[in-house]
Amino acid sequence: MLKQKITLKHIAKELEVSISTVSKALKNSEEISRDTKEKIQAFAKLYNYKPNNIAISLKNKRTKNIGVVIPDIVHHFFTTVVRGIEKHANTKGYNVIVCLSDESFDKEVINMEMLANGSIDGFIMSLSSDTQLRNDYNHLKEVTEQGIPLVLFDRVTNAVNCDKIIIDDKMGAYIATKKLIEEGRKKIALVTTEDYLSVSKARTDGYLKALNDNNIKVDNDIILRLPSMGMQEELFKEFFEKADIDAVLCVNEIFAIYGMRCVKDNGLKIPEDISFIGFTDGLLSKYANPSLTAIAQHGEKMGELAAEMLIEKVESEDESETFQTKILEPTLIERDSTIN
Amino acid sequence: MLKQKITLKHIAKELEVSISTVSKALKNSEEISRDTKEKIQAFAKLYNYKPNNIAISLKNKRTKNIGVVIPDIVHHFFTTVVRGIEKHANTKGYNVIVCLSDESFDKEVINMEMLANGSIDGFIMSLSSDTQLRNDYNHLKEVTEQGIPLVLFDRVTNAVNCDKIIIDDKMGAYIATKKLIEEGRKKIALVTTEDYLSVSKARTDGYLKALNDNNIKVDNDIILRLPSMGMQEELFKEFFEKADIDAVLCVNEIFAIYGMRCVKDNGLKIPEDISFIGFTDGLLSKYANPSLTAIAQHGEKMGELAAEMLIEKVESEDESETFQTKILEPTLIERDSTIN
Numbered sequence: 050m051l052k053q054k055i056t057l058k059h060i061a062k063e064l065e066v067s068i069s070t071v072s073k074a075l076k077n078s079e080e081i082s083r084d085t086k087e088k089i090q091a092f093a094k095l096y097n098y099k100p101n102n103i104a105i106s107l108k109n110k111r112t113k114n115i116g117v118v119i120p121d122i123v124h125h126f127f128t129t130v131v132r133g134i135e136k137h138a139n140t141k142g143y144n145v146i147v148c149l150s151d152e153s154f155d156k157e158v159i160n161m162e163m164l165a166n167g168s169i170d171g172f173i174m175s176l177s178s179d180t181q182l183r184n185d186y187n188h189l190k191e192v193t194e195q196g197i198p199l200v201l202f203d204r205v206t207n208a209v210n211c212d213k214i215i216i217d218d219k220m221g222a223y224i225a226t227k228k229l230i231e232e233g234r235k236k237i238a239l240v241t242t243e244d245y246l247s248v249s250k251a252r253t254d255g256y257l258k259a260l261n262d263n264n265i266k267v268d269n270d271i272i273l274r275l276p277s278m279g280m281q282e283e284l285f286k287e288f289f290e291k292a293d294i295d296a297v298l299c300v301n302e303i304f305a306i307y308g309m310r311c312v313k314d315n316g317l318k319i320p321e322d323i324s325f326i327g328f329t330d331g332l333l334s335k336y337a338n339p340s341l342t343a344i345a346q347h348g349e350k351m352g353e354l355a356a357e358m359l360i361e362k363v364e365s366e367d368e369s370e371t372f373q374t375k376i377l378e379p380t381l382i383e384r385d386s387t388i389n
Numbered sequence: 390m391l392k393q394k395i396t397l398k399h400i401a402k403e404l405e406v407s408i409s410t411v412s413k414a415l416k417n418s419e420e421i422s423r424d425t426k427e428k429i430q431a432f433a434k435l436y437n438y439k440p441n442n443i444a445i446s447l448k449n450k451r452t453k454n455i456g457v458v459i460p461d462i463v464h465h466f467f468t469t470v471v472r473g474i475e476k477h478a479n480t481k482g483y484n485v486i487v488c489l490s491d492e493s494f495d496k497e498v499i500n501m502e503m504l505a506n507g508s509i510d511g512f513i514m515s516l517s518s519d520t521q522l523r524n525d526y527n528h529l530k531e532v533t534e535q536g537i538p539l540v541l542f543d544r545v546t547n548a549v550n551c552d553k554i555i556i557d558d559k560m561g562a563y564i565a566t567k568k569l570i571e572e573g574r575k576k577i578a579l580v581t582t583e584d585y586l587s588v589s590k591a592r593t594d595g596y597l598k599a600l601n602d603n604n605i606k607v608d609n610d611i612i613l614r615l616p617s618m619g620m621q622e623e624l625f626k627e628f629f630e631k632a633d634i635d636a637v638l639c640v641n642e643i644f645a646i647y648g649m650r651c652v653k654d655n656g657l658k659i660p661e662d663i664s665f666i667g668f669t670d671g672l673l674s675k676y677a678n679p680s681l682t683a684i685a686q687h688g689e690k691m692g693e694l695a696a697e698m699l700i701e702k703v704e705s706e707d708e709s710e711t712f713q714t715k716i717l718e719p720t721l722i723e724r725d726s727t728i729n
Binding site: 163 | 398402452453471475486489496508646672676
């Protein structure tokens with residue numbers, strides 16, 4: 050019988066600590082107490098823990114599989130990126146294996162461990178919100194240090210050296226806010242998340258810059274900062290009942306759709322009384338009532354380019370470590386939730 | 390260096406045959422020529438191929454991971470099932486690893502091989518359309534024969550002995566069609582897929598039964614049978630331009646939403662001139678214009694029950710092979726696309 054490979058998760062369970070603690074302890078992080086580190090390191094040594102120990106043979110034995118890890122499947126954006134990845138990968142003879150982190154750090158680590166274990170030639174990933182909140186990227190560094198190519202898209206971090214592809218989120222929010230200002234809106238609300246999420250931070254920056262450039266004072270009372278990209282209906286209802294506003298920019302289309310429902314319930318007309326713009330441009334934006342003016346993130350294009358960048362790295366004989374970050378330009382798609 | 394495990398995919402690539410051929414040859418299927426079988430079996434023996442050879446140790450070494458394989462992430466239904474699985478699994482201390490088959494037989498096999506390789510304690514799956522079309526379930530039988538618990542949901546097959554959970558699709562379509570008949574509709578169209586897809590077959594049966602029970606003659610000219618659950622805009626436009634109809638039942642909500650757009654473009658009013666009902670009851674149904682009357686498939690409940698059935702099997706010491714099929718009842722959710 051083959052000996053079962055020991056994983057970060059096994060160690061964490063055995064020693065009753067978190068996966069993150071194990072990961073940090075094995076990296077000798079100063080965040081972890083000496084006692085805990087010694088215990089974890091001794092255990093790992095005893096059981097001959099090696100990070101992704103089959104992966105070493107990868108360069109010689111290609112699987113022609115690409116591993117994709119995305120945070121959720123509720124937001125249409127990630128679906129379109131996967132479609133783009135599939136499109137390019139399939140023309141190059143690669144299969145795409147998609148795993149969901151469900152916005153959880155632990156699941157992201159477990160998925161990566163599993164995939165890196167000889168199943169794939171490289172990773173395309175968008176970080177979970179939990180990972181961005183913890184600011185812990187050791188599991189990604191482990192993969193890149195072993196020479197497994199990695200492309201991060203949309204939710205990325207400066208902490209890891211790898212290829213990246215994003216849209217210019219700041220510009221997207223800027224364009225949207227400017228459009229609302231040009232309509233004559235003065236009290237433009239922003240529905241976003243806390244700043245730890247890289248895309249929300251950039252979109253908030255774009256919104257603030259557009260207000261500043263047009264001499265509109267920032268009013269923190271009309272900025273709703275949610276804890277995550279998940280819906281929280283109660284917080285919405287409360288916000289839209291109290292807020293004195295004439296336009297809303299939302300960082301995703303589900304927020305925008307719920308927001309429109311809230312203001313309609315309060316007797317307002319869209320776009321006569323209040324305008325809405327949302328990020329993503331998915332199926333919901335197209336078919337909502339009214340249809341939603343949107344910032345298109347070009348997910349399919351992003352996926353195609355990510356796959357292209359990854360496969361190039363996988364097939365390259367060049368061992369030099371040069372990485373690039375591609376930045377796509379967002380586009381404003383005007384529909385019925387704004388005045389045209 | 391560990392020796393890399395050889396998979397069905399490796400064999401297929403090396404011998405330049407399909408994964409399905411390899412799978413069948415190793416099962417000694419009569420569909421495959423003797424020559425090909427001998428070649429494949431010899432190769433498998435030479436390289437010591439064993440189906441999921443780490444899996445054997447599973448009963449002793451639980452991973453506390455559940456593997457979920459779903460066909461797509463475009464249809465909201467699968468998203469809700471995953472949410473239900475997560476909900477129950479997490480309360481029991483299990484992680485959920487979700488993989489996408491993207492409606493492809495090959496990807497389904499690759500995903501299952503990867504997951505069964507020691508990463509998970511059991512499977513929850515909905516079959517890809519390609520698998521149902523090929524009618525080839527050897528990869529599932531392999532898993533169950535090794536004693537890895539498997540629960541099939543929604544798209545299931547009689548060819549595999551395992552636990553199953555479905556909604557009564559026939560009843561759902563029957564209720565919907567009856568509702569349209571009670572509105573006074575006489576020319577009720579059906580937008581479905583070819584019958585190889587188990588759910589479409591059942592829904593078509595329910596539609597036909599409701600017409601027959603109410604003495605309405607079946608008109609094949611107003612039944613649109615698409616090749617798959619994917620959208621094909623041109624076929625829709627053509628169908629809705631020609632068809633003389635006053636109501637439409639669609640087997641998924643994306644079909645219904647596109648259908649509503651087509652008839653509106655043709656100058657018809659919903660629901661005055663024509664009514665629509667769609668399966669699924671996802672976000673699109675709720676927020677479409679008009680909102681869509683829907684057959685709720687209770688995806689979250691289905692996911693919770695599937696996880697419960699699976700974890701029971703995983704944790705049971707009982708080796709006897711008794712399987713159950715749970716059937717949930719669908720519900721009609723009335724909205725603005727029908728006359729209330």
